[in-house]
Amino acid sequence: MASVSVPLPGAQAAPRPKLGEYFRWSVDHKIIGVQYMVTALVFFIIGGALAMLIRLELLTPGLDYSGTGSVYNSLFTMHATVMIFLWIIPFWAGLGNYIVPLQLGAKDMAFPWLNAFAFWLIPPAGVLMLMGYFVGAPEAGWTSYPPLSVLFSGDGQTLWIISLHILGISSILGAINFIVTIKNMRPEGMGWFQMPLFAWSQLATSLIQIMGVPFLAGGLTLLLLDRVAGTAFFDPSRGGDVLVWQNIFWFYSHPAVYVMVLPGMGVLSEVISVHSRKPVFGYKMIAFSSMGIALVGFTVWAHHMFTSLSPELRIPFMVTSFIIAIPTGIKIFSWIGTMWGGKIRFNSAMLFAVGFLSQFVIGGISGMMLGAIPVDIHMHDTYFVVSHFHFVLYGGSVFAIYAAIYHWFPKVTGRLMDEGLGKLHFWVTYVSFFFTFFPQHLVGMQGMPRRVAEYAPEFQTLNVIISLSAFVLGISTFIILYNMVWAVYRGKVSGPNPWRALTLEWQTSSPPPAYNFKGEVIPFEDPYGYGSEASKAYLDEMDTRLTPANLLGKGGTASGNPTPEPVAGD
């Protein structure tokens, strides 16, 4: 296995921003990035607690605590909305905010003020959504289908709509910022195809956001008017049509799935290449397949509506749904090709990346099964669907988030996370994840419907296994949270480039200083050119340039910093 580089002689953690700065309005993309990510983690815990309550209710076939079942309805509605709109999407926005300008050698995002504004829309929107619990929680599921969401849901549904509107505006503003930053602010010598793949994935994600979110905004406007202004666009008894909502909603929400997973795919490209010490296999194919997913993603929405669509329209959407598997397959193939023959170091980041690969393939294959019309009509609204999208969104997106945390934590804080705890976290998460979601395929195929608080007694054994695994999965999250908090104060000093990576974010101190880089930024000709003599020479030269004296502007060690220790090798 490759030797992990030790921190540079005399390297130390660069000064970090004070804690108070994270609670204030700031236009520094590094502060905003952390604000996004930490806010998202808070909502992850809230959404996770809701999931635990869902699994508690499903321990037994009968109704336990949720009375008429409406408490249960509100639980799965809130769980899904919080996890999608307040955890995964904002986390990726935050990571992109922190990393993309650094990868481009830029001082900041293109519109720093707008960036801060987009972030500060999120906490109030989240609070607004959760306040729904005090006025009659939304019960229509995250898809919010009318007439459920118009006629049978509490006033919390109105708050839910307004909250989503605000989050949508935040998404659009953030996406505009990413697109402009990536288009205009690359340094000299970095063409489109010298750009790191994480930046490519953020570009594809942002394109989806600007093309998709306006549809959600339009649809939500109509839904809001139906609730508060007496119109009846979605009320069939007054000449409306519920399919208007389904079409508009899924036209946004199917691409939104790729908003959640594309940045994760970008993370995988970075992590796998760096920790395999090999160039990315098929760089251009990965970049183009991101764009392909972004475009084809807009042609598949009606596969969510096979049971409500007129039959002759089903076939084309089945075909497009299968086509979108091709770019995804290209990526998986490229990542395996990248690892093949590499000097892989199986640290926590790499483990989660490989974990993503295996779980995401399972989720992708069950997705193909659901994309086939006959199977879908049989399995529609069963636990098979729940299993499918948790494999994609937890086994995919969340695993990629974990990989990203382990990979970039040293850059953000200047400290390394504990590898032992990281590996423990991986194995507990991986196993409990599998036993939480894999049995859901089985109960789903046997016909257990989703979104119902009661179920037939024959499903109980599997449901107990699922619930107990889910509780372990919930607890496993605290391992990484503890690890992060511990590492901020006690972690080993990482130095500027602990992984000896070639992308630009590592060619500055950890954490980076104000305006990110001291002196001129010189990107290496190939961001993934590992294993060549030239890359070694480049990295060695960077090591000499990035001495504490150069990084901090004056010689000697700053007082109060612990002496760096070598990173435990693997």
Next chain:
Amino acid sequence: MQSSRLGEALDFERERRREEELKLRNARTGINVFQASWILTFFTLIIANIQLRWSSPAWPPLGVEKLDAALPTVATVGLLVSSVLVRRGFRAIRHDDLKGFLVQWRVALGLGAAFIAVMAYEWLTVTPAPQARVTLANGVEITSVLTQYNAIFRVMTAFHAVHALVIAVYMAVVYRNAALGKYGRGDTWALEAGAKLWYFVVIAWLLFYVVLYWL
């Protein structure tokens, strides 16, 4: 010593110019991306309109008058003229012709205001939605489908008018600033942004106009 200081000052000045240029380039790209994105909310309403048509037996539904296109057509022509004037005015000020700019934009803003007033009138006087009760074959009594035609008309025109109003107010503000000479030579970005946003209003309206009155 002296010359190296001069060199530093020159470097600093070059760097400052580079930053300014980048800022302007970013702003231009940003507003283009925003417009490409936000126009899709208008498309969403068009899609809703078309799908409601499909699911209605007749459009406009029986007993509902088709919207009268005469007055809105006049307003639309006025809006188109205003966009031409906005463009000409912006060209004028780029050639340092402040007076030409002020004249053209004054008329354009007047036309814009007239358009908003006409559409407000249309919105208020559109045939009120009849609340007729109809009994279906299976004996269920429902409120007549007649509401949809007027409801979606009102949503679309109001949605557009809000945009027109906000952007017109912005244009009035930058017009006033320009009249007071607050923008230096060559510093026309605020006006350029206003012009671009006004084209957005016009294009969005043309889409709606076709769908509402001619489709």
